[in-house]
Amino acid sequence: MTRNLKITARKADRKNCRVFGHVKYLNSQVDARILNLSPTGAALEMKGPLHAASGSKVRIEAENLGLLEGIIRWKHNGRVGIQFDVNSNARAQISSYFRFFHKEMRPVLAVRPLVRTAVNVERTPHLTTSAPNS
Secondary structure, three states: OOOOEEEEEEEOEEEEEEEHHHHHOOOOOEEEEEEEEEEOEEEEOOOOOOOOOOOOHHHEEEOOOEEEEEEEEEEEEEEEEEOOOHHHHHHHHHHHHHOOOOOOOOOOOOOOOOOOOOOOHHHHHOOOOOOOOO
């Protein structure tokens, strides 16, 4: 990560994805979904609480990615940012994921389903215009 005006910026652009796996910290394991991924890091959405502070070393295991190690850089509302350990193995695993498995994903927003009723009810208009009877 580079620092400009005391602002931390990413070294590489992240691409949205939906990869399921789990995060291991010490003796605990939490299911997670990788929201976005780059050769240098990832953002994860945790299915449960992860009792690890920023700076803690964690392992991410996912079927399409294999085993990756990294450091927690931020935590907020059930999401975690991980910076991967820089080594050739991690870069090779991530590049093979992008080559063979990655499909471009757009973020999904929760949308309430439309509810249609089968009963037709006659509605009276709120405003009616009627001509005076003469």
